[in-house]
Structures are given as structure tokens and as C-alpha cells.
Amino acid sequence: MQKQRIVLIIGGGIAAYKCLDLIRRLRKRDICVRVVLTKAAHNFVTPLSVAVLSNDLVFTELFDADEEHQIDHIRISREASLIVIAPATADLLAKMVGGHADDLATAILMATNKPVLAVPAMNPQMWVHPATQRNVVQLKSDGVQFLGPNVGEMAESNESGLGRMSEPYEIAEMIERLLATRNQLEGRHVLITAGPTHEPIDPVRYIANRSSGKQGYAIAIAARDMGATVTLVSGPTNLSVPHSIKFCPVETVREMLLAVESSLPADIAVFAAAAVDWRVNKQSKQKIKKNGVSPPAFSLTENPDILRIIAARKKLRPKLVVGFAAETENIIENAKVKLFKKGCDLIVANDVSPERGIMWGSRNTVHIISTHSVESWPEMDKQHVADKLLQLIAKQLYS
Numbered sequence: 001m002q003k004q005r006i007v008l009i010i011g012g013g014i015a016a017y018k019c020l021d022l023i024r025r026l027r028k029r030d031i032c033v034r035v036v037l038t039k040a041a042h043n044f045v046t047p048l049s050v051a052v053l054s055n056d057l058v059f060t061e062l063f064d065a066d067e068e069h070q071i072d073h074i075r076i077s078r079e080a081s082l083i084v085i086a087p088a089t090a091d092l093l094a095k096m097v098g099g100h101a102d103d104l105a106t107a108i109l110m111a112t113n114k115p116v117l118a119v120p121a122m123n124p125q126m127w128v129h130p131a132t133q134r135n136v137v138q139l140k141s142d143g144v145q146f147l148g149p150n151v152g153e154m155a156e157s158n159e160s161g162l163g164r165m166s167e168p169y170e171i172a173e174m175i176e177r178l179l180a181t182r183n184q185l186e187g188r189h190v191l192i193t194a195g196p197t198h199e200p201i202d203p204v205r206y207i208a209n210r211s212s213g214k215q216g217y218a219i220a221i222a223a224r225d226m227g228a229t230v231t232l233v234s235g236p237t238n239l240s241v242p243h244s245i246k247f248c249p250v251e252t253v254r255e256m257l258l259a260v261e262s263s264l265p266a267d268i269a270v271f272a273a274a275a276v277d278w279r280v281n282k283q284s285k286q287k288i289k290k291n292g293v294s295p296p297a298f299s300l301t302e303n304p305d306i307l308r309i310i311a312a313r314k315k316l317r318p319k320l321v322v323g324f325a326a327e328t329e330n331i332i333e334n335a336k337v338k339l340f341k342k343g344c345d346l347i348v349a350n351d352v353s354p355e356r357g358i359m360w361g362s363r364n365t366v367h368i369i370s371t372h373s374v375e376s377w378p379e380m381d382k383q384h385v386a387d388k389l390l391q392l393i394a395k396q397l398y399s
Contacts, residue, residue, distance in 0.1 A: 006034070006082045009109070012040020027053070034079075084116075085105075096135075124159070182225075183227040185223060193260065193273035197250070201288070218386035235273055271322065278300040281299040323346070331349050
């Protein structure tokens with residue numbers, strides 16, 4: 001980690017005081033920290049305290065003759081390995097989405113070609129506000145990574161909920177992990193499937209499931225941020241397409257299989273899509289009408305098993321094939337059976353029983369199953385799951 005440098009943009013929130021501890025922890029990890037204070041951040045921390053802890057200049061103004069004489073916002077953005085925004089306030093997130101560049105912090109964010117990590121902190125009502133949530137979705141699609149927020153008490157009296165900034169040790173660990181994995185998959189092709197599939201019954205009805213596609217899209221983002229060339233084959237979702245990836249939209253399982261085979265060769269294949277197991281044997285060309293007597297009867301036929309087909313290939317089989325097992329009971333036992341039947345290298349198993357709400361939620365609890373081990377991870381947001389999974393995959397790829 002020695003000689004790695006980050007730019008820490010401190011936003012204008014009460015949680016800014018935590019950044020002093022964060023700087024100290026990063027320096028102990030031999031990570032250089034160059035700090036940019038927003039105008040609002042001056043209300044919570046001083047340039048002097050930040051400069052002492054970072055042992056570097058503190059930058060505050062976009063047009064400052066003394067600062068610009070030594071370094072400008074372009075150089076600041078280019079000389080860092082990572083840009084970190086903490087606390088990332090609702091206002092700052094909105095400015096990022098809007099492409100503002102009217103102060104030093106936003107100009108750096110517009111000018112950077114490096115990964116960006118946002119650590120939100122705000123009142124719980126501001127966090128759940130539709131405008132903030134739309135902005136977060138857009139920024140994630142743009143490639144910005146997020147850590148938090150956590151649940152806890154707010155600075156306001158009698159206020160608590162989701163909006164508390166992650167603790168300095170959590171942020172430092174995330175930064176260290178991001179710096180360690182940069183370009184780890186450079187030159188590799190990662191193929192990912194995501195979302196549900198739709199199997200038509202007639203022109204207006206179809207068989208599907210409740211998959212949101214969030215986990216598969218998060219894996220695509222994680223692979224891209226580790227330097228991989230990424231192909232995302234996705235069923236119908238409401239998610240924004242991540243930039244800088246090859247996107248292949250499909251609807252049915254057979255279309256997904258064709259897109260997957262057309263995307264080979266790949267070094268890694270992660271099959272996160274919840275492909276529908278069956279389709280109707282004969283699709284009606286017209287909308288099926290009620291006859292007032294009895295419901296229509298359907299004959300079902302099994303769809304091709306994409307995971308098993310790709311894992312069994314003798315030619316162009318990816319070096320690592322990873323499947324997902326969405327189970328409602330006996331999670332680990334069923335996943336072990338699936339690992340054996342499918343012939344893949346890893347299975348990521350999770351509980352999708354209705355009370356868990358995992359398939360459409362933003363958090364996940366998974367178990368990583370291989371032929372010789374079971375590794376259970378605590379509940380975390382799906383992007384964190386994706387980051388950790390790709391790090392494990394990269395480790396196995398090079399072992």
C-alpha cells in the first residue's frame with residue numbers, strides 16, 4: 001500500500017469530524033491523503049487540523065492564486081489513485097449528478113479519471129427522499145461506489161435511522177481494499193448474467209420471478225472497477241445500464257443462452273440471473289380470453305440450463321464458472337447439490353424466502369460454496385457482496 005495516494009473531499013456535514021480519525025488511520029496504512037475542504041466543511045473542521053494530520057497542503061478554493069501556483073484541480077484529480085467523498089451530503093450528491101463544477105471539489109470530481117467512493121451522511125428523511133435515491137442510482141450507474149450509510153443516532157435530538165456515516169475504520173478498510181484491487185482483473189474478460197427472464201404465455205402474459213437484477217449489476221460494476229472487460233447479459237430490469245461495459249439485453253432463457261455463447265471466450269463467468277426453469281410448450285399468438293367455464297391449461301417444458309451447459313463445455317469454457325443458488329430452505333445443503341449437478345467452480349447461495357425480501361432488496365446474505373469449503377458472509381449491501389466476491393474470484397483465478 002506504500003505511496004498510494006487518495007484525495008479526500010470533506011463535505012459539509014456534522015460527520016466531517018470523523019474524517020480527522022480517518023486521515024490518521026490512512027496515514028498508519030502508508031496511504032498519502034490530500035484533502036479538499038468544501039466551503040461548508042469549514043463549519044465543522046479547520047484546515048489547520050486537517051493539514052497537521054495529513055502532513056500535506058489542504059485545498060479549499062478553485063481559484064486561489066497561491067494554491068493554483070503549486071497545483072491545479074486537474075493535477076489533484078490525476079495524481080490520486082482514488083477519490084473519496086466523506087461525508088457525501090445530499091447536496092454534493094445532487095451536484096455530482098448534475099455535472100456541476102463550480103467549486104474545487106466538484107471540479108475535481110468532473111475532471112477525474114479515477115475511481116470514486118462516496119460515503120453518505122445525512123438525515124434519514126433526506127436519505128430516503130426520492131430525489132436522493134434517484135441520484136444514488138444514477139451515480140452507481142456512472143461508476144461511483146458507495147459505502148453506507150449506517151443505521152444510528154443522528155446529531156439532531158430524538159433522530160435516528162439510516163443516514164449515519166460509516167465509521168472511520170470501515171472507510172479505511174474499504175479504501176485499502178479498493179486500492180489493493182485496482183486493475184487486478186486488467187486484461188481479463190468477465191461475463192455476467194443478471195435479472196429475471198420472461199417466458200411468454202401469450203402476447204401480454206409471461207412466466208417470470210421476482211429477481212431485481214441488482215446483485216448481477218453490482219458484480220458487473222465491481223468487475224469493471226477491477227479493470228476487467230465486462231459483458232453483462234441481462235433480462236428485463238428497471239436498472240440503469242452501468243457505463244463502460246458491453247450490455248446485451250435479452251428476454252427469454254434461450255435468448256440468454258445464445259447471448260452467453262456468443263460472448264465467449266471469457267476468463268470468468270458469473271451466472272447471477274434468475275433464469276426461469278420452465279416455459280409454456282406452445283405460446284398463444286393471441287391474447288387468451290376467459291371463457292367463463294375453466295382456466296386455460298398449460299403444458300410446460302424445461303428451459304436449457306445455462307450454468308450446466310457452460311460449465312460442461314470442453315471448448316471455450318471459462319477458467320472460473322460461478323453460479324447462484326436462490327433457495328427458500330436448506331440453503332447450504334441445496335447449494336452443495338447444485339454445485340455437484342451443475343459442474344461449476346463456485347456457488348453463491350442466498351435465502352430468498354418471502355420474509356427475507358432479498359431478491360428485490362438492496363442487501364444480501366450469502367454463502368460461498370466450493371467442493372471443499374463453505375464460507376458464510378454477514379449481511380451487507382449488494383455492492384459490497386459483489387466487491388468481496390470479485391476479490392475472491394480474482395484470488396482463485398491467479399492461484
